[in-house]
Amino acid sequence: MKRESTSVRLNQIMKDKSLRQIDVLNRAKPYCEQYGVKMNKSDLSQYCSGKTEPNQDKLFILGKALDVSESWLMGLDVPKERVESFSRRMVAYTDTFGLLENQIISNMKTLNTDGKKKLLDYSTVLSGNPEFAKDAAPVLNAAHERTDIKVTDEMKKHDDDIMMDPDEWK
16 A cells, blocks of 8 residues: 655655765666666656656666665655565575586576576576586587598588588487
């Protein structure tokens, strides 16, 4: 249940932290850049005056910049403290990973939902393959030219075509 307006809460937190609108914009700037959200003086002025309400993206940016819960900032009767999101916990957790694991997570973050589902499916298949098990001995996969027959240039080209064709490796 909503108790106060975003305008009231925004002005309250700015007063509590002795911040001016320009200070809030400066705090918000890195988050705006990180998440691709545009927020200017006019936007913030309208939010503070109560003329308009911030959309979800801008509310998120303001919550991050002011270190308060977006729900509280919206005027809801909830604690002011920002609750650590799953993605923030995940970032903290990944600090214990190695470079490969962090790169996998970084790559995953660039995918849409369908891509993430495919990545999960593929990783499930790989993790079930004994060849890729953590304690598996390395498997050597090498192709050598045949020695029992005379290998022609046409045969070499055919082998090279197969090796260079990504459809062969799906």
